[in-house]
Amino acid sequence: MSDTPSGAATEQDLALVRALRAGDETAFMMLVERYQPAMLRIASMYVSTRAVAEDVVQDAWVGVLKGLDGFEGRSSLRTWIFRILVNTAKTRGQREARSVPFSSVWAAEPDVEPSVDPDRFLSLGHPGSPGRWAEPPVGWASTPEELLLSKETLAEVSRAIDALPPNQREVITMRDVLGWTSADVRNALDISETNQRVLLHRARAKVRRALEGYLGSGRERTS
Amino acid sequence: MNCSELVELVTDYLEGSMPAEQRARFDEHVSGCDGCTTYLEQFRITIRLTGMLSEEQVEPATRETLLGVFRDWRASA
Numbered sequence: 360m361s362d363t364p365s366g367a368a369t370e371q372d373l374a375l376v377r378a379l380r381a382g383d384e385t386a387f388m389m390l391v392e393r394y395q396p397a398m399l400r401i402a403s404m405y406v407s408t409r410a411v412a413e414d415v416v417q418d419a420w421v422g423v424l425k426g427l428d429g430f431e432g433r434s435s436l437r438t439w440i441f442r443i444l445v446n447t448a449k450t451r452g453q454r455e456a457r458s459v460p461f462s463s464v465w466a467a468e469p470d471v472e473p474s475v476d477p478d479r480f481l482s483l484g485h486p487g488s489p490g491r492w493a494e495p496p497v498g499w500a501s502t503p504e505e506l507l508l509s510k511e512t513l514a515e516v517s518r519a520i521d522a523l524p525p526n527q528r529e530v531i532t533m534r535d536v537l538g539w540t541s542a543d544v545r546n547a548l549d550i551s552e553t554n555q556r557v558l559l560h561r562a563r564a565k566v567r568r569a570l571e572g573y574l575g576s577g578r579e580r581t582s
Numbered sequence: 583m584n585c586s587e588l589v590e591l592v593t594d595y596l597e598g599s600m601p602a603e604q605r606a607r608f609d610e611h612v613s614g615c616d617g618c619t620t621y622l623e624q625f626r627i628t629i630r631l632t633g634m635l636s637e638e639q640v641e642p643a644t645r646e647t648l649l650g651v652f653r654d655w656r657a658s659a
Contacts, residue, residue, distance in 0.1 A: 382656045384649065391648050396638035413644070420648055424655040473590070475621075480586040490584030495617025496624055507627070508634070516631050535632040541597065552599075560593035567628040 368432030519569035
């Protein structure tokens with residue numbers, strides 16, 4: 360029962376739910392410590408301001424408490440909580456939509472842009488090596504660790520993620536920032552495995568490109 | 583598989599969602615290509631850096647508010 364490959368609730372989840380139903384404050388605050396930061400980060404993707412995001416998360420907690428009696432353990436407690444959160448945030452985001460311009464591009468996004476600028480490859484008509492790197496990336500091994508792991512570099516990563524289309528931002532935030540599994544993300548967002556992977560790849564490719572621009576392609580250093 | 587194709591498959595590769603035969607061709611290409619070796623490595627670093635963004639604490643005021651939410655719910659239940 361504790362081993363739940365299908366993503367159902369664990370014994371620990373069920374014990375927590377029983378404690379919450381019994382009115383155990385400590386159990387609730389433990390959940391808050393565990394999930395509040397991630398919930399805030401996710402809510403922020405759907406609404407215009409941090410204040411509204413905090414409000415959304417609070418509403419989601421109310422929804423969680425009110426829904427406890429209906430929790431049947433078919434999904435993990437975390438998946439269930441984040442589904443409530445995402446629904447709450449989306450509803451609020453739609454209500455805000457008239458004043459938030461980016462919401463209009465949410466659904467339609469013909470994202471076929473390549474991971475790497477096509478000019479960096481030899482053309483597909485090249486006689487010798489079609490599609491081979493013409494301008495290969497220069498490794499970051501020569502980048503000092505202090506720069507690579509600096510606050511400034513992380514701020515660049517953060518900016519790159521903020522600039523992503525919303526659906527890509529959702530997936531990379533859940534997978535790579537919060538460290539969820541692909542099953543967690545599929546459950547929370549109700550998207551297919553393939554869709555999840557495509558969005559994740561687009562997002563990672565853009566963040567890598569931003570880092571390459573920020574850290575320098577290396578050409579300046581080597582020549 | 584050429585370099586411009588390979589860069590589109592890196593997440594499939596890292597997710598382990600490639601057919602074995604395609605995976606073999608991916609590995610074979612990377613082992614003979616410095617550019618793609620570097621690209622794959624940068625992708626991994628990018629993922630690691632992204633994972634360093636989440637080190638946040640719950641603010642005390644939020645904790646207080648949510649404790650209030652819980653007590654209200656308990657009182658009304």
